[in-house]
Amino acid sequence: MSLDSLDEFIAAIDRIGELVRIREPVRTHLEIAEIADRAMKSPNGGPALLFEQPILPDGSVSAMPVAINLFGSRRRICLALGVESLDEVGDRIAEMVNLKVPEGILAKLAMLPRLAELTKFPPKVQSGRPACQEVIWRGDEIDFDRIPFLQTWPGDGGRYITLPMVITRDPVRGTRNVGMYRVQVLGKRELAMHWQRHKSGAAHWREMAERGEKMPVVIAVGGDPASIYSGSAPLPPGIDEFLFAGFIRRNNVELAKAVTCDLDVPAESDLVIEGYIDPAEPLVMEGPFGDHTGFYSLADLYPRMHVTAVTMKRKPVYAATLVGRPPMEDYWLGHATERIFLPLLKLTVPEVVDYHMPAAGIFHNLVFVSIDKQYPGQAYKVMHALWGQGLMSLAKVIVVVDKDANVHDADEVWWVALNHIDPKRDVEFVRGPVDVLDHASQHFSFGSKMGIDGTRKWPEEGFTREWPEKIEMDGETKAKVDALWPKLGLGTRDAGHGTSGKGRK
Ligand SMILES: Cc1cc2nc3c(=O)[nH]c(=O)nc-3n(C[C@H](O)[C@H](O)[C@H](O)COP(=O)(O)O)c2cc1C
Numbered sequence: 001m002s003l004d005s006l007d008e009f010i011a012a013i014d015r016i017g018e019l020v021r022i023r024e025p026v027r028t029h030l031e032i033a034e035i036a037d038r039a040m041k042s043p044n045g046g047p048a049l050l051f052e053q054p055i056l057p058d059g060s061v062s063a064m065p066v067a068i069n070l071f072g073s074r075r076r077i078c079l080a081l082g083v084e085s086l087d088e089v090g091d092r093i094a095e096m097v098n099l100k101v102p103e104g105i106l107a108k109l110a111m112l113p114r115l116a117e118l119t120k121f122p123p124k125v126q127s128g129r130p131a132c133q134e135v136i137w138r139g140d141e142i143d144f145d146r147i148p149f150l151q152t153w154p155g156d157g158g159r160y161i162t163l164p165m166v167i168t169r170d171p172v173r174g175t176r177n178v179g180m181y182r183v184q185v186l187g188k189r190e191l192a193m194h195w196q197r198h199k200s201g202a203a204h205w206r207e208m209a210e211r212g213e214k215m216p217v218v219i220a221v222g223g224d225p226a227s228i229y230s231g232s233a234p235l236p237p238g239i240d241e242f243l244f245a246g247f248i249r250r251n252n253v254e255l256a257k258a259v260t261c262d263l264d265v266p267a268e269s270d271l272v273i274e275g276y277i278d279p280a281e282p283l284v285m286e287g288p289f290g291d292h293t294g295f296y297s298l299a300d301l302y303p304r305m306h307v308t309a310v311t312m313k314r315k316p317v318y319a320a321t322l323v324g325r326p327p328m329e330d331y332w333l334g335h336a337t338e339r340i341f342l343p344l345l346k347l348t349v350p351e352v353v354d355y356h357m358p359a360a361g362i363f364h365n366l367v368f369v370s371i372d373k374q375y376p377g378q379a380y381k382v383m384h385a386l387w388g389q390g391l392m393s394l395a396k397v398i399v400v401v402d403k404d405a406n407v408h409d410a411d412e413v414w415w416v417a418l419n420h421i422d423p424k425r426d427v428e429f430v431r432g433p434v435d436v437l438d439h440a441s442q443h444f445s446f447g448s449k450m451g452i453d454g455t456r457k458w459p460e461e462g463f464t465r466e467w468p469e470k471i472e473m474d475g476e477t478k479a480k481v482d483a484l485w486p487k488l489g490l491g492t493r494d495a496g497h498g499t500s501g502k503g504r505k
Pocket residue numbers: 162163177178179180181182183194195196197198199200201231232233234235321323330333334391
């Protein structure tokens with residue numbers, strides 16, 4: 001059964017014993033963030049937190065509780081997506097994309113339900129008043145000071161919405177995009193929209209600017225957890241995140257018409273901010289913001305959003321996250337994407353066996369890839385293929401290793417790769433777009449990237465010396481020691497079958 005709302009997600013987290021309700025009043029200014037940071041840094045990602053009495057900047061207590069770190073553990077991200085293991089979603093995708101059309105009409109017909117799987121649960125627009133519009137603020141009623149938006153770090157430019165679904169429409173194709181982009185609160189009815197230039201929301205904005213038209217924008221917060229996750233997924237432009245969320249949760253996402261703009265919003269959202277961006281208006285300063293790099297992103301120019309209505313449930317919960325020095329909650333959102341997209345990556349780069357983006361690399365800084373190497377120079381083919389794929393193009397360092405290395409164990413990857421490289425021969429530097437958050441690149445969003453070929457070198461690659469074998473104990477001795485182990489007084493630890501299997505997969 002799918003989780004249809006934030007309330008259901010929170011109740012499910014409570015049932016698995018991973019929710020802590022905090023009844024003590026706590027300030028939305030830094031204090032909630034500091035508590036959340038300590039939780040996120042504790043073993044297994046710490047508990048999800050529900051602050052029942054958030055204190056607003058004017059000292060009053062908000063009636064809207066703040067939920068944070070909801071997605072921040074392996075169990076909770078699986079719960080959010082309705083799976084036992086994150087690879088399940090990827091496996092379903094693999095099954096669809098690997099379909100070989102069989103001979104015979106009956107066999108072909110039998111395949112139809114599997115092909116229809118992706119489009120089986122399209123978003124549906126409800127009629128009648130949706131839950132997210134039980135309360136409606138318009139005009140002077142709109143007051144962001146009454147909503148418990150957080151300031152998360154002392155040097156931040158102000159309060160931010162950190163876990164939103166920003167909904168826009170491509171004016172040319174008419175397709176919807178949902179992106180998780182932070183939004184800064186500028187005043188009672190104004191926001192700054194931090195969609196980076198490589199993202200779909202920014203592309204829609206550029207198209208609207210070219211047409212000279214105002215752009216409707218909706219920010220939905222809360223709602224069903226698969227939809228919230230989908231906003232962070234790097235889907236190709238033109239694929240609707242709510243269709244993808246429907247596929248993940250095996251249930252349609254219910255939508256409703258926004259009250260003041262021509263866009264649809266998830267009916268179960270806790271809070272919806274409707275408005276528009278006028279591309280003809282000057283940009284505004286957004287930031288600084290304590291970012292998921294663990295450093296502050298510098299203030300920069302972004303579009304201003306004018307708010308025309310705020311709608312909400314009668315008893316909304318405000319869902320937020322905190323980013324900063326890893327590991328944080330967003331590791332788990334990114335990790336879900338890593339697992340779900342592996343089969344799609346293999347479609348275009350079939351020699352990829354596995355890949356992993358370790359927490360310290362904050363997604364774009366470090367990608368480990370293992371490959372089934374079949375010909376000389378293949379590691380370079382793979383790194384360039386990755387630099388040619390969507391947001392993977394922003395990967396700063398790619399380390400390629402042979403298929404027997406476990407990419408989920410950073411120690412193992414570095415041990416193997418560092419042994420296998422001659423730095424001058426095996427490191428390649430290229431230029432191209434880099435992440436907007438990269439504060440070290442030579443230019444803003446344009447710089448260099450590094451590929452490391454940590455695979456075994458072949459004679460055809462010019463390596464004429466003998467390549468050594470990896471040291472491993474023989475099976476007979478291991479079995480003998482396993483049998484001896486209990487008599488050795490060395491405790492009951494696993495009788496030492498090597499180092500494989502470690503990692504956060
Ligand atoms: C917690 C969190 C915050 C994020 N903040 C931003 C942001 O402020 N701006 C941005 O462009 N991307 C941000 N991202 C990354 C995007 O959500 C991600 O790249 C997504 O794929 C964008 O969707 P799009 O491809 O539809 O544009 C954030 C991701 C997470 C998990």
